[in-house]
Amino acid sequence: MRIAVVDGQGGGMGKTLVEKIRETLGSGVRILALGTNALATAAMLKAGADEGATGENAIVVNASKVDYILGSVGILAANAMLGELTPRMAAAIAESPAQKILIPFNRCSLFIVGTRDEPLIKYIEEAAELLKAMISAE
Numbered sequence: 001m002r003i004a005v006v007d008g009q010g011g012g013m014g015k016t017l018v019e020k021i022r023e024t025l026g027s028g029v030r031i032l033a034l035g036t037n038a039l040a041t042a043a044m045l046k047a048g049a050d051e052g053a054t055g056e057n058a059i060v061v062n063a064s065k066v067d068y069i070l071g072s073v074g075i076l077a078a079n080a081m082l083g084e085l086t087p088r089m090a091a092a093i094a095e096s097p098a099q100k101i102l103i104p105f106n107r108c109s110l111f112i113v114g115t116r117d118e119p120l121i122k123y124i125e126e127a128a129e130l131l132k133a134m135i136s137a138e
Contacts, residue, residue: 001029001135004062006071006093008036008081011043013105013120017070018047020128025135032066034059036084059089063096068134070127072105073112080110099134101127 003021007014018031033049035041036059041052053062063069074080076094078087093100103123104112 001068002032002066003029003068003070003131004032004034004066004098005044005049006034006036006059006069006075007040007044008084009040011035011040013072013103013124014040015043015047016121017103017124017127018044018049020124021070021131022048024128024132029135032062034062036081036089056086056089060092063092063098066096066098068101068131069093069096069098070101070131071103073102073110074105076100076102077110101130101134103127 005014005017005021014033014035018033021029021031031049033041033044033052035044035052035054038054041054045052075085076090077085078090079085080090104115105120
């Protein structure tokens with residue numbers, strides 16, 4: 001089971017997501033940290049990701065090689081994360097056959113109707129639990 005966590009900027013959300021996935025699923029899954037920049041990748045590796053890769057080509061190549069992709073809803077939007085997430089990255093993630101678990105993070109001018117206004121950690125915890133349930137159902 002290969003799980004990719006995609007993040008950019010300082011990697012804070014990705015770091016917390018990797019920690020929560022590791023706490024929820026243990027060492028039985030492989031976590032791939034895909035950062036839009038080296039700082040984000042390093043933060044996710046420090047949090048317990050098994051492997052890490054940085055930049056557009058790394059995300060484009062690996063998006064189709066994982067079973068699950070987790071990150072903010074912005075990873076599907078070209079030029080999100082202050083322009084760090086390129087159109088090629090967004091397309092590769094969107095077109096990947098991997099299941100996607102997205103966190104409604106309203107900083108990319110994307111507002112998801114029907115979501116509650118919860119702290120980010122609550123969404124991260126829900127994402128990890130959803131991932132666990134999806135893996136268990138396989």
